[in-house]
Amino acid sequence: MCxxxxxxFLEEQLASFLTQSHADWSLWVSDDGSDDATLTILEDFRSAxxxxxxxxxxxxxxxxxxxFLSLLGTNGPPAGHVALSDxxxxxLPDRLERALDRLALCRLGAPAIYGGTxxxxxxxxTRLPAxxxxxxxxxxxxxxxxxxxxxxxxxxxxxxxxxxxxxxRKAAEVPHHDWWLYALMTGIGAEITFDDKPxxxxxxxxxxxxxxxxxIGATLQRFAILAxxxxxxxxxxxxxxxxxxxxxxTRENATLLxxxxxxLDAPAPQRLARLGRLGIRRQSGxxxxxxxxxxxxxxx
Numbered sequence: 134m135c136x137x138x139x140x141x142f143l144e145e146q147l148a149s150f151l152t153q154s155h156a157d158w159s160l161w162v163s164d165d166g167s168d169d170a171t172l173t174i175l176e177d178f179r180s181a182x183x184x185x186x187x188x189x190x191x192x193x194x195x196x197x198x199x200x201f202l203s204l205l206g207t208n209g210p211p212a213g214h215v216a217l218s219d220x221x222x223x224x225l226p227d228r229l230e231r232a233l234d235r236l237a238l239c240r241l242g243a244p245a246i247y248g249g250t251x252x253x254x255x256x257x258x259t260r261l262p263a264x265x266x267x268x269x270x271x272x273x274x275x276x277x278x279x280x281x282x283x284x285x286x287x288x289x290x291x292x293x294x295x296x297x298x299x300x301x302r303k304a305a306e307v308p309h310h311d312w313w314l315y316a317l318m319t320g321i322g323a324e325i326t327f328d329d330k331p332x333x334x335x336x337x338x339x340x341x342x343x344x345x346x347x348x349i350g351a352t353l354q355r356f357a358i359l360a361x362x363x364x365x366x367x368x369x370x371x372x373x374x375x376x377x378x379x380x381x382x383t384r385e386n387a388t389l390l391x392x393x394x395x396x397l398d399a400p401a402p403q404r405l406a407r408l409g410r411l412g413i414r415r416q417s418g419x420x421x422x423x424x425x426x427x428x429x430x431x432x433x
Contacts, residue, residue: 135164135201136164136165136175137165137171139169142222143221160188161209163191164191197309203301205297209298212291216228218285221338222251222333222334239290239326244293246325248325249283251333273316274389274411278368278414279312283335300377303377305370306370308370313374317380322386359427361432365432405428
């Protein structure tokens with residue numbers, strides 16, 4: 134878990150860890166410079182649960198993505214299954230058990246990663262209307278321009294975590310750790326299992342790092358990010374991190390990554406055609422059309 138000034142909701146998240154039906158876990162936290170009561174809450178939790186291994190480290194101070202990479206690559210547990218957690222959610226009691234059961238069905242010894250479904254709630258944990266989402270088969274071509282793996286639901290098996298640990302040590306800055314994980318896992322051909330049963334209460338409170346993208350305000354915010362070329366910068370940052378030496382991408386995906394980076398660096402008139410030929414797609418046709426329109430306008 135990564136924290137920064139999370140005192141408002143942190144105690145509820147920590148309490149939900151104690152309700153897990155799978156009780157064999159330890160907690161590893163990277164705090165990115167909190168100046169509220171976050172560190173005190175963590176210390177109180179450790180003191181109140183002396184049988185639990187609770188480790189708290191100082192983050193790099195460069196934002197959520199860098200903090201998670203630092204935790205995964207340097208300060209995280211040495212081996213085993215690893216679940217990611219946000220500081221402001223609440224886990225349902227079967228969060229760990231369900232994910233572990235699903236991963237147990239994956240190929241023995243192969244890297245595998247679990248992504249679940251969330252229930253979006255307000256700050257007081259009252260439910261928001263359910264959002265309708267369709268999820269197509271995960272692919273590297275999709276991961277290059279979109280994340281569909283909710284970071285607050287991720288659980289990796291030991292082989293996946295071992296690869297992630299090494300990759301995180303080599304990665305440059307990435308905008309969002311979960312997007313990078315989705316791209317890395319599809320890039321190496323890992324098995325990705327999605328669960329349609331919610332296991333996390335995903336709290337929406339106005340201070341989320343990303344949030345659930347609800348309503349006209351979120352739509353306008355995404356448009357502003359696209360028009361400002363920030364999104365194009367995110368694509369390039371992710372691609373650069375994926376191109377680090379030694380990452381075990383499949384031959385096909387290594388070629389796709391190389392051609393994708395080349396397309397992004399091509400003159401604007403050629404960029405759209407080259408991305409189209411590569412089959413780069415978002416989950417929805419409308420989303421894909423928006424990306425191609427943005428490329429045509431020189432925003433990407």
